[in-house]
Amino acid sequence: xxxxxxxxxxxxxxxxxxxxxxxxxxxxxxxxxxxxxxxxxxxxxxxxxxxxxxxxxxxxxxxxxxxxxxxxxxxxxxxxxxxxxxxxxxxxxxxxxxxxxxxxxxxxxxxxxxxxxxxxxxxxxxxxxxxxxxxxxxxxxxxxxxxxxxxxxxxxxxxxxxxxxxxxxxxxxxxxxxxxxxxxxxxxxxxxxxxxxxxxxxxxxxxxxxxxxxxxxxxxxxxxxxxxxxxxxxxxxxxxxxxxxxxxxxxxxxxxxxxxxxxxxxxxxxxxxxxxxxxxxxxxxxxxxxxxxxxxxxx
Numbered sequence: 001x002x003x004x005x006x007x008x009x010x011x012x013x014x015x016x017x018x019x020x021x022x023x024x025x026x027x028x029x030x031x032x033x034x035x036x037x038x039x040x041x042x043x044x045x046x047x048x049x050x051x052x053x054x055x056x057x058x059x060x061x062x063x064x065x066x067x068x069x070x071x072x073x074x075x076x077x078x079x080x081x082x083x084x085x086x087x088x089x090x091x092x093x094x095x096x097x098x099x100x101x102x103x104x105x106x107x108x109x110x111x112x113x114x115x116x117x118x119x120x121x122x123x124x125x126x127x128x129x130x131x132x133x134x135x136x137x138x139x140x141x142x143x144x145x146x147x148x149x150x151x152x153x154x155x156x157x158x159x160x161x162x163x164x165x166x167x168x169x170x171x172x173x174x175x176x177x178x179x180x181x182x183x184x185x186x187x188x189x190x191x192x193x194x195x196x197x198x199x200x201x202x203x204x205x206x207x208x209x210x211x212x213x214x215x216x217x218x219x220x221x222x223x224x225x226x227x228x229x230x231x232x233x234x235x236x237x238x239x240x241x242x243x244x245x246x247x248x249x250x251x252x253x254x255x256x257x258x259x260x261x262x263x264x265x266x267x268x269x270x271x272x273x274x275x276x277x278x279x280x281x282x283x284x285x286x287x288x289x290x291x292x293x294x295x296x297x298x299x
Contacts, residue, residue, distance in 0.1 A: 046184030047220060050154040052262035053101040059090040059263070060108075060296035067248075067289035074282050079117040086110040087296070091146075099154045104146040104164075110139065156180045190216045199245040207242050210234040211250070224265065225257040244278035247271065247287040267293040 065084045071077065087109050093102040111125040124136050132140040142165055150161040156179040181191040193213040200206035212232045219226040230252040237243045253269030274286040 044186055045220070046186050047217075047225065047259060048184050049180040049217075049225070049257075050262075051099075051101065051152060051156055051180070052154075053092045053095050053103070055092055055095045057092045059092075061088050061090075061264075061293045062086075062296055063088055063291070063293045065289065065291045067287070069288075070286040072282075072284050073279050077117075081113075081115045083113040084110065088293075093149070100151055100159065102149065102151050104149045106144060106146050107142065108144055110143065112136070112139070155182055185217055187217055187220060190214060197246075197249050199242050199249070201241045201245055205239070205241060207237075207239075208235075209237065209242075209246060209249075220259070223259050225259050227255045227257070229253055229255065229269075240275050240277040241279070244275040244285050247273050247275065247285070248289065251289075251291075253291075263295060264293070265295050267291075 063084075063086045065082075067082045069080045071079075086107050089106050089108055091104045091106070093104055095101045109126045111123075111127070113121060113123040115121040122133060124130065124133055126140060126143055145165070147165050148161065148163050151159045153159060179191075179193055181189065185191075192215070195211050195213060196208055197211060198206065198208050210233075212234055213229060214232065215227055215229050217225060218228050231250045233246070233250065237246065248271065250273070251269045251271045253267065255264060256266040257263065258265050268291070270288075270290040272286075272288040274284060276284045278285055
């Protein structure tokens with residue numbers, strides 16, 4: 001649970017940090033047991049990717065997000081940097097006989113820093129005793145409590161979802177839980193996921209944009225499956241204002257899974273894109289970000 005949104009580029013980042021906190025809780029990515037055929041070439045051995053959760057277990061992930069937004073309008077330029085480190089938790093409430101898992105997610109603690117070229121730096125950590133600065137109060141109130149509950153099947157289809165607290169739309173470009181391919185796959189196999197996101201700019205301009213997430217199983221080594229993912233925008237975008245708001249919804253990345261444990265070990269995604277003309281012909285915005293999640297091993 002959470003990135004700043006380019007643009008509104010002249011305001012402080014406090015509200016964006018709240019969105020980022022929630023967004024970093026998505027998605028939970030996991031893979032299940034691999035069933036290998038007897039094949040001399042290990043790269044050709046099929047594996048079945050599926051979700052396997054244990055009732056009442058908790059899955060903790062360290063999440064690190066970094067983002068830079070650089071905007072220019074005429075002769076005025078501004079740079080904003082944000083950094084968010086958090087610990088997210090998935091709690092498996094129940095798993096029924098059919099393998100349907102009920103999951104709840106929360107964020108236990110967070111440290112957020114925002115720096116702008118004209119207003120300096122703001123930093124707040126939930127582990128300290130300091131009161132949350134203006135704009136961060138909602139973040140503090142949402143720590144350590146369930147934010148959403150969802151039910152997923154073995155293939156990753158979300159059968160139901162209930163937001164227990166207000167959640168902004170995901171800006172990771174991903175679904176809540178990644179749908180996995182049905183049936184065995186081998187190295188090189190691909191599967192795609194259609195998605196529709198809604199982008200809007202202040203003033204009421206709004207557009208539904210179709211995107212496609214493409215996943216590819218690139219390697220299976222020593223029980224670890226590596227999956228690459230990229231995003232393609234299918235809907236033509238001819239308005240730079242909308243394009244600038246779409247920047248953080250498009251990303252590429254890599255996911256590493258421990259197949260036997262059915263658990264994500266690491267997820268890393270990133271973006272570095274620029275849009276010209278979002279606020280007149282002499283304007284541009286560059287958005288660069290990276291997101292990394294790592295499994296916290298139980299001791």
